[in-house]
Amino acid sequence: MVRKILLVLALLLGTSRGLSAQLTVTGLRNLAFGPVIQGIANSVGPSDPVKSGQFEFVTPIGSTVRIQFTLPTRLNGPSGGRLTIAFGTSDAIALGQGPTSVPVTFNPNTAQTFNIVSSNRIWVFLGGKVTPTATQTTGAYTNTVTLTVTIL
């Protein structure tokens, strides 16, 4: 097992010109509202430890990155049903994993640029709000959120 791990590391080191020169973007946790009630809006805050969506990106110290969400305005449900979803101006939080990092709350509808100074591992949390109508068809509603990380 140890040998296998070492081999994977060796392969990575041998082909990536050093582990620091890489960009990793990962979706860690889906944004999940759980069950909602017809006619009652339901919000999930970005600091919700269970329901908020969570991404992680790792990029070298000293780089400049721009992150941008592609967000849906509605979710697709059974029999062509649609459910409105919205993202408010404080529905995203970026948090570096360094000892001096402080959370940055931002509007997920607009792109953000970060200079990576003290922590190369950044978590990004996402909240949102769904507004079912009083006659919303029951069933499962889904869509996709995309996070784009651009090296500038």
Added chain:
Amino acid sequence: MRHITILSGLLLLPRLLPAQGVLVAPHYVVMDHRTRSGSITLYNPGNDPVEISISTLFGYPITDSTGQYLLYTPESPDSSMPSANGWVEAFPRRMTLNGRERQTVRLLGRPPAGLRDGEYWTRLVVSAKGGQVPVSGISDTSAIQVGLTLEVRSILPVFYRKGTLQTGVSISGIQAHMVGDSLEIRSHLERHGNGAFIGTIRGSLVDSTGHVATTFSSPLAVYFTADPLFRAPLIRPAAGLYQLRLELATERADLSSETILHAPLVRDSAQVRLP
């Protein structure tokens, strides 16, 4: 009622994904006209398969009116733009990476005949999508269940270099003023030569006695022109006249020396009066 309670309990469990994403290395790609080739390595750090697609687009960083960097992506770049889009291609462009699996993607340049010396740019777009994660409680049709799946996209620069290359930068219009507990610095930067100026700006604010009141350092990219905003921490400075000293160097903490086009160090300064 018990059914609802159990369902709620399940829904409260964290929906941790099996890390749907991809590692891309290196994060800056430089190709040379002699070999006309390059490569990147993709690695799936998770345990589950990830579908990956690779495309290219033309774009380069610019600054907006607030001094923030963004990626400018003209839909149809005119012929004066140093675009390598369309003739730098990636192989393969679609793949599925199983958990802990890696794949080398080859980049091949097929430049048009008579390509002039210079640096040409394109961007690689690496999109990763994991398997669909079902909404919890989907079997319960008496409720509304809501969930969003996550996808990720990485965009990184590719430089195709041919022949004799030069870069440099000039700085003008230095301005600085206090905003809250920071000194905000703006200036106009103009690139010279035929390659992007990729480097670092360092600054220091010095009072009349030679005491350094604050310093800052930030990565810098000037593809044509830029008017970036920089911030230096400065809490309750004494009123008076200061000198702001700036230097721009073709060095980057995140890039190897051979990745960067080198240019002589550029220095400039300006008087700053703080109230």
